[in-house]
Amino acid sequence: MTLKYTVLGAGAMGLRFGVLLQELAGAEVEFVDNWAPQVETIKAQGGVYVSRDHENRHLVPIKIFSPEEYHGSPDVWIVFAKQMTLQDLLDKTAHAFDPASQYVFTGMNGMGHLEKINQYFPADRVAAGTCLIGTVLNKAGDVDFIGKAGAGSINLAAQNNQDAPWLDQLVADFTVANINPHLNHNCEGTLFTKLVFNSVINTLCTLFEIQMGQFIDYQGAERLSRQLINEAFDVAERAGVQLLSTREEEWQTVKYVSEVSNPLHYPSMYQDMSKDRPTEVDYINGYIYDLGKKYDYEASTHDFLRGLVHLAENTRQFRK
Template identity: 80%
Template sequence: MALKYTVLGAGAMGLRFGVLLQELAGAKVDFVDNWAPQVETIKQQGGVYVSRDHENRHLVPINIYSPEEYDWAPDVLIVFAKQMTLSDLLQRSAHFFRPDHQYVFSGMNGMGHIEKINHYFPKEHVVAGTCLIGTVLNKAGDVDFIGKSGAGSINLAPQVGEPDERVKQIVEDFTTANINPHLNDNFYGTLLTKVVFNSVINTICTLFEIQMGQFIDYDGAEKLGKQLINEAFDVAERAGIQLLSTREEEWQTIKYVSEVTNPLHYPSMYQDMSKNRPTEVDYINGYIYDLGKKYNYEASTHDFLRNLVHLAENTRKFRQN
């Protein structure tokens, strides 16, 4: 029997995980979100509208609540908030946390969320992963799963220790839900490997407002990508973090996902930028640069791109509505 889940952060990825667990794994799933329009819209509709690759839009009934409305004790919390809003969501949800027996899985972008989660949950109950899955929140109450059924995958690892029976059950449920989890024991290497991926594809696609397939179509994409990859790997080596891939394998992953898996996908950072929301660039390229500085290494290309993204954010206020 599947575990009971509560999704904290019913945005694009939170909805995808929760809906798939509900529909394919038969899990009991609730959703909690601190964005009021999302909660209100889904309640009014009686569910969330789900499409796949812009087609077959249909209503999926789900249970959604604001943090203050909710008071149920699931087995597992799935956390998919933006880095900038996570502290607020956790604080407002703390009344239904049961850290002595609940586990937490998070597949958020960037770095910084684990420390916030550890404020409420012991490391022994924390599992984190990275998602090569494209999903778009078109508007409140309307989500689009990018890629065919079963497209994409996740890498995940327990924060400390060997995977216990609860972690194995999470992996089993994710497998049944067609999320394609790959379990390993390299926690920080797992997280940082995805940060490297995002530092290339999310940031460049956002700056030029392009899809992943449009980036990889450029004959200079490999040179751009490898410059960022090499700097990030230099930082990881100095920090003593073993990544899950080699430099060449990381480029090949970016190339494959951009060409084959999600060529029509606009990354989440672009989605934030296009809706005039703050981006997570400080938790991605900025994190790589700041980590390098601790070891007297200048990941200058990452710092340059971080500032370009902030420049692009700032200039949007001059655009005509």
């Protein structure tokens, strides 16, 4: 029997997970978002328009609410907010939280979100994952799933690294929904491994406003990637974080996803930048640098790229 889900943060990834669970797994799914245009548009058109690789655009009926008006009671909250908006979204939805009977799965980018979620749910009721799945929110009420059906995968673990029946059922539901989950028992390492990937692809593609395939086409892509990967692994080793991959495997992941899985994809950081929204660079490259400083290590390339992204954010005002 499938679990009942509420997606908290109905952006690109939240919509993808929720729609697939609803359509393929037959799960009962509701959506909550604090971006008013998204909520109002989806309500007005009776659902969300879904495409796959820019084709077969069709309307999928979904139930969406603002945080203040939501009073449902899911088995599991699926959290996909941006790092900068998560606290506000949690606080405004807190009236519907029941940590005695509900659980949380989050697949957000960056680091820092578990600490916010733990204000409302203890670690033994939280699982976190990382997604190698391309999805684009074209505009309010219109989402594009990048890649063929079944493309992409996620790694996930309970925050306390323990097995649990609810997590087994979540994995079963995600499997039927073609999300391709891989369960492990290393939550911190899972999140940090994806952090390394994002610190390369998200940041560099955003700075040059390019797709992942265009990045990997550059003959110097490997050198740039390895420099960032090596710094991030140096930080992880000093902090005692056991990653899911080696340095070589991480480069091969960057190469494969960029060349084969999602060459036409613009990473989420670029999507934010292109729409004049703040990026999550402080929670990605900035997090790596700040963590390194705690162990007297300077991940200077990550800090430099963080500064460049903020420069690019500031420069956009002069294009208008």
